[in-house]
Amino acid sequence: MRESLQVFLKNATFQYGSRVAYQFQKKRYRYKDIDLLSDQLANALKSRDILVGDRVGILTNNPIHNVITYLAALKVGAVCVPLNPGQDQTIVNEIKKVSEIKCFVVDEKMYKFYGPSTFQEQSIFSLEVFKDSSAVCDLKDIQCFSTDYISTDIEDDNESFIFFTSGSTGVKKGVVLQRKSLLEFIKWGGDFLGVTSNDKFLCHAPLYFDMSLFSLFIPFSLGGMCVLTSNEQRNNPRYLNQLITEEQVSVLHLVPSSLKLLLNEKNQDYKSVRFLGLAGEALPSGNIQMVRSAFQHAHIVNFYGSTEVNEALAFFLPQNVEGMKRLPIGKPLKHVEVCVLNQDLLPCKEGEVGELYVNSSTMLKCYVNKSIDTTFKFLGEDSILKYFPTGDLVKFENDLFYYMGRKDDMVKVQGKRVYLSEVRDLVSKHEAINEVFVCMYKGSLISIVNSNTVINSLEMRVYCSKYLEPHAIPSKFIFIENHLPKTSTGKIDRKLLQECLGG
Template structure:
């Protein structure tokens, strides 16, 4: 295959009447999805978007999915914008992207027009009623190459400045084939989609569903504040597969929601995006002992994932999970600072090669050259690797362990410290709901933020004193009513840093 919509074509032919995409407004069959994509694709194709960027200003619902795929049908590539973000942030993205078309709906029309973009605006309500032009769409498909872009996904990275990760059809085809085979995704799978469509984890839900005929149910964001209602929604819609950020899984844990309602029919629970606190995992495993649990790891620049670990043994609450091994058809290198292979047990930077790699950063050649660079271990022909900035090492069991970030390590009292190690040690404390450790640079001190049903400061202080050296002991413990989260559902460390500045 060379084009992602070949997956949709095959699935719609095989299972036209099976449910495909759903949200609170209802569920479409694969035949209905295919027709809607042709309609939207025709409307966009008549705007001349072939191999050009299209910005989508739509909420996290089924129409956004159809417009994403419609953009591919028109030969273009898409960027999904967050309608909840401040206009200034959205314009930083669109200034870099320079879209040739902005697609929105009546609900967001005024806000979209207020962005002041120098491109036409197309309404979803108009696009979805367009008469399909099969000849036009077929001609565009024949012109397509597997190296054409499918989407540009903007990520803040460590600097806060948006970077557009440009991902080709061939990368998503390779990645989705691996994900579907590894986790047994098929036509009986029902995804409960948590992650926004501007976040790389949603790629797994969408494109493995497209490839296999799995159903994708878009979960209402508001339900994540009401875990029992959320679980009831999963049960009602027959959701059996989750791929969520750990903070979303943790919401269920903090409320002990699995103890108070009928259990949804879950058989596969995947997580990525941030470190999974082992107590969260143990709570879920206790209620779903027969389910497959897997820790997935990778940056947006590798489509979504480059390493994974299927949980195959018990873990203590303060024992970190490994990130495992390379995905099939994805090569991992662990390089030292002098670009040599790290020895077993030696910490090095994780670098990735293979078909999962993005093409680079959109309109950012210098940043692309810094991260997407020649493989220093392959002098005989050009081969690109992506430098993730993640520090890892191989354990005695041959599995990779995450050791932090090259840009997140701190130096305190003369020692290099990875803040995640402090958090892992804290998570074994009974009653702890969530925590995050930050370095207060002006005051040269470590601060541990945490949430719990009662004040655990003394217990945490004693626990960490037994498990960590003195230079890794937090000087300040701050209990919060709720841990701040960003738009992707992860712990919002920028918000926590802002609290430090207010002290």
């Protein structure tokens, strides 16, 4: 019989009960502590008629509250909908409406920030003790509930999480994940990384971002530990470097833009790191040598994936990266099938650029309020194989896949195709460049860069002319002293930079 998600997670708490599962701000939480509180919250949820398939919104600044809520919701078969704390109220209301959230787990700060009227149609729970609200089932109430394990028959096909992502378009989409997809992802991660009970993961990703599942659940399943970061300190490279060193973190899973901030700091010590996974955006080729030098003792993997498909392809960086002109995204993982198709949905030849389609046991079920037919393409004989159209352009060469950018990253200059990712990659290789952004603005290619030495547009254009066709050279370089702005998930904020050009 196939092992269910709730049994799999419960077995971990039995096996590793006295070990530390999570650490946040110097406080350590054992497996059995987390299990006890999540059982109590699960029974509290059940008492308010939160049933299988109901959506639970989570708005808290304390990541431990997220973890406990995730486990509690999964125990009763509910669906976790983590939200970005502090985002605009109109977005919260929109997500609440389209997700049909039945209850919220909040902290007191968020409850006051959004106001009671935001939650008046939902049951409210909190893992804090509130001072002045009888409308909230808070920690003192939750601790009165039973610690009995809830034995609920929950189908593997049921939903587990909904993550809202703006993607490259800026329009928020709710990505629905299934319980069986989460379980498959956890098991894959433990096997792929060779996780042991001695491993310590740093959870750098915010918990409303699907990347956080990697560090939250993979070590939990095997007796390892997850070190959590606060929203306030997440983008503080000095604090993060200190945390990695003090806690002897062994596994890092980072967005390349966030890693670059860490590497710009002095007093780095990554000897404890045995595995570094890069995901969420492309790693510029100009940063490869810096990353390899900083993590000399680690396995470094460049992952390709998205909220919709999770990690789907992977490339292990060799020890010697000298002369590597472009970083591959590698090969499909064992539970993944891919194909590269042209605009007519025909297979591309080797070296030809096309859109990547992914079939995976860990991919999304669908988008919120969208049918399966509008989410996937059905390909193969009799059109029975379900593939997700990623919107990403790739090419296959020498037995490896290479990321070429988003479909909307392919622009035409003087009637000729230009892949913005290739221009971005080339500019990043210049020794003076820290970070780079390239876009099309009013018919011209523009590059915004953060440099570590004084350099001008003419020098950059001369440099680019050695490697790029004339039409692919940015017509203008804009130099800024500070790091490029980042989104709340640590990626370069492309939308904001383009808006700045318009301003």
